[in-house]
Amino acid sequence: MRITLYTGMRLGEICNLRNEDIEVLNGIPCFHIRPHTVEIDGKIREWSPKTSAGTRIVPIHSKLLEKGILEEFRNSGPYFFSELPISNFGVRGANFELIFSKHKRRLNLPTQVTFHSFRHLVSTVLRNQDSHIRELWIDDLLGHEATHKSQGTTQYTSAIYLQNLQRVVEAITYPDDIANW
Structure with a gap:
């Protein structure tokens, strides 16, 4: 939960993070969300983000680093x-929604709250x-295809500077009762 609260990453993206997808770029620790193959029970399976915009770099929020998430x-x-x-269909973390449902009851969250709700919360906070x-930076961080791009943005913006994405991630803040989940 903490990872999605401080990055807005999708559940499938978090479940499929490999250790090699954690990189330090320009001195900034990041999650690198990208397609990859995996062998499960002798079968090669492909995993890729939901959309082409889902392939991206997500700086790791300082709160996650302080909590020792990497270690x-x-x-x-x-x-x-x-x-x-891994399910029979090769889905990593397929039962996570069930585990999350039990956890949200312990936190007294409403039944309509899903794991994906936290992704929406990140978008709202930002x-x-x-x-x-x-x-544009928020869309890039969340892996959204931006529909509001101007012609100039579409033609001339090829990548968002990592430092700007780090500013976006660090702008995600919560009251202590949420931050300590």
């Missing part, structure tokens, strides 16, 4: 969360910031 999970195997079970964060 906690990174050395557990080839995947960041290597303990997640779009309501009183700062100089551009919509």
